[in-house]
Amino acid sequence: MASLTSSRDFSLSVADCPLIQIEGWDGTLRQFEKSVSASLGTKLPASVGETVRHKGLLIIRIAPRRLWLVLDEGTQAPALSVDPDLGCSVPLGEGRVRLKMAGPDIARLLSGCITVDWHAPAAAPGRAVQTSFHHVSVLFLRTGEAACELIVPRSFARSLSDWIADG
């Protein structure tokens, strides 16, 4: 993880984002979810934007049939085998970057970046919101009272982190 900017009111750092996307087919979604839940040993988030944390793994439902499994640094990827008749998986960890932000000034800074209401229940700690940042699709992840992450495409990461740092 590299620190890009740090002050008393705000810090920004960038880190890799080990990530696996899994998706279930329409019609067999319940079976897919049951199978994945059993493999991971935990329940899955029920609705879009909800997350479940389990043993170094953050499970995010980013679309009705699509989940992201985000691994903490140093965590081994789960042994997950998706039945092709129920769904599929694709690794996305090489192409995403986590921009980690924290500090009392975070809400003000984010207001110049994304259209997410920091005080809304949909953006409460533990929640995720798909949004756009300077025309780029990103995932906002609220990690604490004064902390959040943006999971952004790697090719845009420097441009977007520059924007935040210049805010």
Added chain:
Amino acid sequence: MSSNRKRLPVGGRISREVPLDFTFDGRKLIGYRGDTLASALLANGVTLVGRSFKYHRPRGIFSAGPEEPNALVTLGIAGRREPNLPATTLELANSMDVESQNRWPSLAFDVQSVNGLLAPFLSAGFYYKTFMGPTRRAWMFYEHFIRKAAGLGRAGTGPDPDRYEVRHAFADVAIVGGGPAGLSAARAAAAAGARVALIEQDFLLGGQLLAEPSDSAAAAWLRQAEAELKGFETVVLMKRTTAFGSYDGNVIGLVEQRDPTGPKPNGEARQTVTMLRARSIVFATGAIERPMVFSNNDRPGVLLASAARTYLNRFAVLPGKKIIVATTNDGAWRTAFDYAAAGAEVTVADLRAVPPAALAAEAARLGVMIRAGTRIVDLHGGHAVRHVTLNGPEGQSSAACDLVCVSGGWSPTVHLTSHLGVKPVYRDDIGGFVPGAFPAGRLGAGAMIGAYATADAIEDGHRAGIDAAASGGKSAPVPAPAKLDLGDTATTLLREAPSVGHGKAFVDFQMDVTTRDIELAHREGYESVEHLKRYTTLGMGTDQGKTSNFPALAAMAALRNATIPETGVTTFRPPYTPVAIGALAGRAIGHHFKPIRRTPMHDWHMANGAEMLEVGLWMRPYFYRQSGHDVNEAYVAEMRNVRQAAGLMDISTLGKIDVQGPDAAIFLDRVYANGFAKLAVGRARYGVMLRDDGIVFDDGTTTRLAENRFFMTTSTAKAADVLSRLEFLLDTAWPDLRVAVTSVSDEWAAMSVAGPNSRAILNAAFPALDVSDAALSHMGLLESGWGGRALRILRLSYSGERAYEVYTGATAGEQLWSRLLEAGRPFDLKPYGVEALGALRVEKSHVAGPEIDGRTTLDDLGLGRMAGKRSGFVGDVLRRRPALRAPNRQRLVGLECIEDGKRLRGGAILFLPDEKPYGHGRGRITSVTFSPERGHYVGLALLAGDVAAEGSEVVAVYPMKAETVRARIVSPVFLDPQGERLHG
């Protein structure tokens, strides 16, 4: 230095202990903290502030708010110069540099004021009638002079050093307007438990309450209201903030000015645009006073009555001592009373035959003279008012004065609600338009819905605040608001008819539209309000006709002998007030203008002499400086090296899509014009997609990784469009297919090793891999690993040489790139850029963006055989349209330059040798390169099929450089038509 000679010694809401220096047209003046520029100018006795748009008539300050049509000024110097700002909304600050505008050589003596004498020739429709002849080209001649004379202020041309910001904000309840209704609504909504944003364009809260004396009951009520609001943690008070537009989804566009009197900004934005999203909105935008229409009603010294009261009570300015108050209603009498109390000699000319007895009694007590049933018909004076001609029951008379206050009633400020499509409806009882039915989540309060009396506005706001909070589920008990009864009542009982003497009577001050213009428009049939507006330019100034719309409507209604609702109402559109482009852009300027995409090898390119080129959002190596001193020398050297040895190209920018699922092959069979169902695992195929209309959409290769999994590549430019198209088809056309598509463009670093030495280089880089022709033939796939990382090698060629696309995880891209370069050093492997890439593909006739331009079909591009007799794919039906098979339809050909020392150019228009080079020609050159193999320029072109016989000649005309060159039509494949190089 000026003396503030019109400033009263006490009173007002200014801080006399904080004097502020400013200049107006170079003249040094002093105002005080709490002043606007307008109030400071009036205090210093400056009455002439600007010149009108068309006739260059002298103009002064007319209002005290954003409706100001006359007193427009230019603020700042150099890059900070900002024109056309109403002096009435500019908060005075130290060292402000202000200039008047639209005058030459000076404000007092303006040469173009001669236009006033030419008025008979400058009537409505003047451009349309005058500048159409004598020839078709006449306008081209006139335009220069007209544009030079037109406009008001001029913006600076230097870069603006200030910072601007765009941000997003949220609230349960947004309240637009900080007058009595808005304050009451904010308090009620906050007390009910809502998160509230209160938006006020002024730097003080209070609205019309600010026109009340600073020691009055109104002032006490205002202090209490503001203190209460500050006590709520959930209330954001946004002063100096104008709501310029309201949009779908309860979004309001706001522009906030930085406090100009505050400490020097430390990175703080000069202006901030906020897109505020609220669960519900209370519009408490108040009302705008109407002028009265009489001859010379535009002269400096004519003020709206409410504005005159504001200058007196808020800013402690007494702009005149001998005052005529001309009115149609009760409200203006309060101005008369306050001026009389301040020592002025006041006459009220009320159009009503019998003004209310209570007002008459108070007038008598204060020594105010009453002229009932009387109107002003003419005003006399140049740069200031000297006297007026009155017409009443006693006939015409003249009255000396130095200030005229006018009130033609009030127009509710319905602009923002109109933006949302709420049609205004006319209320006869108040003589004005109010918003029609509000949709859920939007409410109105106070004067904007016709509740003119302060007591009513407070009650109204209270109710709206409670309702707005409740619609978001916030309904805690709310205590009743403090009462405030100013004795002001709903007014405007009489609709004024224009009264015209000898001079022009203005309806729209900013656009110089007079009653005669409206009469002319009526005579010429432009009776509809929308036609009237466009024919006369009424309401098209920076003030958007805030003071002129209703008087114009009333004048047209009178001419048509129709009621006002029958005559119509204009449509208001954003912005309510002008917004600087810089504020809308915010920080999206310079290197932040748009986000930039960097490949995993970007830093290597930068460190190793690459000249970068922006392609879409990607930064790509254009050429490498070590290859040549300019692009032309470099690309030829780089392509020679690819043809003779080997080149390495960063192709990470290609769109990459993971396609998975039991129905993936069926899906690809439907989206591509050529078949994919039978593609073997481990093999790749070139594919072309069509749009629904049969036109080519994009091309690329797709590789079958496993029975149910494919790896699709798209062109760099169309990557997002293709993914979006695939998702759309899966969601709408074939939801039954079990297929997932995911962009993996950022997942993989990709590089192409191309050239006769490419296999040897791969052998050296990956000694353990078998990349022989037997193991990895053309269009084959090899999946492996290196250093614990994934490795995917596809044998594909874009250059026409033996070539391999090498993929690895993005985080290891630069490492693999360096490894290949190191391994390739003995084989003369060198990097090459996009210019060489483009040239290599032209020699091989590989089509790209210039040919797949949204107009060409498979057959046009010589790719018709790919679809063959297949059917059932996207675009299949409409690609068979007869017009797409016409013999003269343009199709792809090759061209070679046949004139020594000349060159072909992309975009050149093609003609037959004996044709006059005029018009669109027979086709165009799409792509060009110098071919080292051929020793001259070659190109691809789209040329009419009926003249495209190989061996014929055409003439390529490039008008931009006045070049004409002969070219021969040849096969588009300039190199290795049998494909021996890529298979060899």
